[in-house]
Amino acid sequence: MEQPIVQMLNVTKRIGKRTIIDHLSLDLPAGEVFGFLGPNGAGKTTMIRMMVGLISITGGEIKIDGHSISKQFEKAIRHVGAIVENPEMYKYMTGYQNLVHFARMVPGVEHSRIQEVTELVGLGSRINDKVNTYSLGMRQRLGVAQAILHRPKLLILDEPTNGLDPMGIRELRDYLQRLAKQEGLAIFVSSHLLAEMELMCDRVAIIQQGKLVEVVKVEKNRESERTATQRVVFEVDDLEAALAVAATEGIAGGRAGRAIAIGADKEAVAIFNAKLVAAGIKVYGIQAQHQSLEDRFLEKTGGGHIV
Numbered sequence: 001m002e003q004p005i006v007q008m009l010n011v012t013k014r015i016g017k018r019t020i021i022d023h024l025s026l027d028l029p030a031g032e033v034f035g036f037l038g039p040n041g042a043g044k045t046t047m048i049r050m051m052v053g054l055i056s057i058t059g060g061e062i063k064i065d066g067h068s069i070s071k072q073f074e075k076a077i078r079h080v081g082a083i084v085e086n087p088e089m090y091k092y093m094t095g096y097q098n099l100v101h102f103a104r105m106v107p108g109v110e111h112s113r114i115q116e117v118t119e120l121v122g123l124g125s126r127i128n129d130k131v132n133t134y135s136l137g138m139r140q141r142l143g144v145a146q147a148i149l150h151r152p153k154l155l156i157l158d159e160p161t162n163g164l165d166p167m168g169i170r171e172l173r174d175y176l177q178r179l180a181k182q183e184g185l186a187i188f189v190s191s192h193l194l195a196e197m198e199l200m201c202d203r204v205a206i207i208q209q210g211k212l213v214e215v216v217k218v219e220k221n222r223e224s225e226r227t228a229t230q231r232v233v234f235e236v237d238d239l240e241a242a243l244a245v246a247a248t249e250g251i252a253g254g255r256a257g258r259a260i261a262i263g264a265d266k267e268a269v270a271i272f273n274a275k276l277v278a279a280g281i282k283v284y285g286i287q288a289q290h291q292s293l294e295d296r297f298l299e300k301t302g303g304g305h306i307v
């Protein structure tokens, strides 16, 4: 397997007596948009600060492209593009002029790269307009374009959906996915907003009080949702008989109120339904229960609050 772009190995951060990040381990491969999700105060910004070497790591290690950020800072940071605070732009210059200006400060960036990053973030012809005419979403795209000029392997965005309207969020998702896939970038995005993470990311790590609760793969595609095994509830007239059919067929089934729930993929749903009907049981309804990220979060944390 290819070496992950980012390796977090038992990362711990203590400030005074407080443990802000607690033995956190994660791998980020190339080509993935990875979400770092947690409520306010979970430790997201602290983690990002450690990833870019702004603060020290108390224990464990963060490696970027195989280089330790604390021991081989220059080699590691070379592969990082980040927008941690609002990016500084010259508002009375055009987006293009801003990029030319920043490109001058980065060794080895050829002129054609400016055009390339402009297209990647979807700024199009607006790149020739002055930055003070840009919406927040467009300024952010310009910031991302600037951050990837030097072809980093990792892009870090701290709360990038803050202040964006739904359209802006959708655009952000589209170009982040494009960047990850076309440039082979690993993209690390922090947020406290579940629904937005689910929209944007391939995988999401749920963080609570500095600890990793779970890493969830986000099912984007309806087809994969249907073919994956999920909890399916059958509403029937005779629950005991339905449970007996499940037992005879070797299907793990359980009560769900007055209905029966089984774990099944879409073929198994059709087969079980046919067996129920063949056994003379009336099936009033079949409902697949997609577990949202929110359900997972609540299940894992026992109801910790998150928006």
Ligand SMILES: Nc1ncnc2c1ncn2[C@@H]1O[C@H](COP(=O)(O)OP(=O)(O)OP(=O)(O)O)[C@@H](O)[C@H]1O
Pocket: 015, 018, 020, 038, 039, 040, 041, 042, 043, 044, 045, 046, 047, 192
């Ligand atoms: N320098 C510091 N000294 C003491 N405590 C700190 C320091 N920096 C952060 N903390 C504490 O660490 C915890 C995590 O903070 P952090 O800013 O990383 O959280 P966050 O997940 O980014 O939250 P938010 O979404 O509110 O930005 C908070 O409880 C915060 O008060």
